[in-house]
Amino acid sequence: MAKDFEPKFRRRAEARPDEVLDAAIKLFAEKGYAATTVDQIAKHAGLSKGTVYLYFPSKKALLEGLVHRAVAPIADMAIGMISRYRGDPRPVIRQFIYTVAANFGDSHAFAVPKLVIREAVTAPEIAQLYRAEVIDRAIPALTALLAQGIEGGHIRAVDPELTVRSVMGPILMHVMLAEVFGVLPEGGLSMDRLIDNHLTILFAGLAPEAGT
């Protein structure tokens, strides 16, 4: 059943929910959740408002749908990389950071986390979903990785849970400066240069011989 013709109407369109979500994230990212109307989302997806309500029961369900769609792949990919690893954590940290940065560095992929942060006050359920699916999986994984590296003598005795902030914080700050305030270092986003600079400092700071 080749669909070579232009489908003006497509019945039974199971691609519809995704198209609606695509339109929603674009507009939410541009103008914010509250300032975006369901009608605009519908028009942008080439639909009427009523049709949107065929697939999503409410405007907030669009937000939930977006987070659901975005959350699983990120978390799985990133966390699978870490868990149960044994040995010097530094190569894994480097790889993890590059993977996360590749996602967050492009503003399209950062749109959902940004939206979650923005709407956390208005929609706490969304923030909690994100927390449960991403944060509460990533932090323990990184913490365990660090703890294991300390035990193995690969890095020195720091607080593993707090050190997670030292590992990821600079990346977060870099992206937030760029995305929220448009603050870029000389010569553009320079994500690779940032990571290099960060990891140089971090790994030197974590090196066992650097301790007392």
Added chain:
Amino acid sequence: MAKDFEPKFRRRAEARPDEVLDAAIKLFAEKGYAATTVDQIAKHAGLSKGTVYLYFPSKKALLEGLVHRAVAPIADMAIGMISRYRGDPRPVIRQFIYTVAANFGDSHAFAVPKLVIREAVTAPEIAQLYRAEVIDRAIPALTALLAQGIEGGHIRAVDPELTVRSVMGPILMHVMLAEVFGVLPEGGLSMDRLIDNHLTILFAGLAPEAGT
């Protein structure tokens, strides 16, 4: 002329704008800008809606007023501490971080920055105001401090502008995790422990002898 009685009307009420802003930041922080009505702010300040519009021309002007009021003291205090300092930057960095953390660590003081981040998409002027008054003053100051420390041989040759992210990022991440998602390390916010852990790693990582 002791005013022991409750003044229902207060002429020449120059305290009013501040009272309105107090009510506004409380409600904006609790429920977000869009979900807060001017009437609620008025009621909360013990006023009618009309009176709010005597002092502020629009709802957005409340937002601007809040940022204006919050921005100057933070920036001045923090930046005055840094500029034109010569010598080993590490003690100054430590002091700067403790000062910033003392402000951001309590959620009352973090309310305005958080609001700015949330409304940056909806109200870019506000984000730009915050950037001009805080970020574009703090980053160059820290960058210069680091550059000068590198020249003096107190810390090793890293990229000063990017290293600002390594200095402040972990604090930002710690506060955001706590404020946005309610993620705290075991045993509460532990801002002091976080700073200790962070600075131990950072200073070891920046130490000249740690280099090649």
Added chain:
DNA sequence: TGAAAATAACTGACTGGTCAGTTATTTATT
């Protein structure tokens, strides 16, 4: 001193517009 006049502070009902969600109707598909 004290009452009337002037003015500053404040009020709340109203308006015009917006928008999430619903429903009656039309259009496509089998």
Added chain:
DNA sequence: AATAAATAACTGACCAGTCAGTTATTTTCA
């Protein structure tokens, strides 16, 4: 023809901003 998909018109709640009028405070002047 029957049914599923989609539409467009509609509804009702909500809210920013306005304004005509009210109340408290100060000033003026006898």
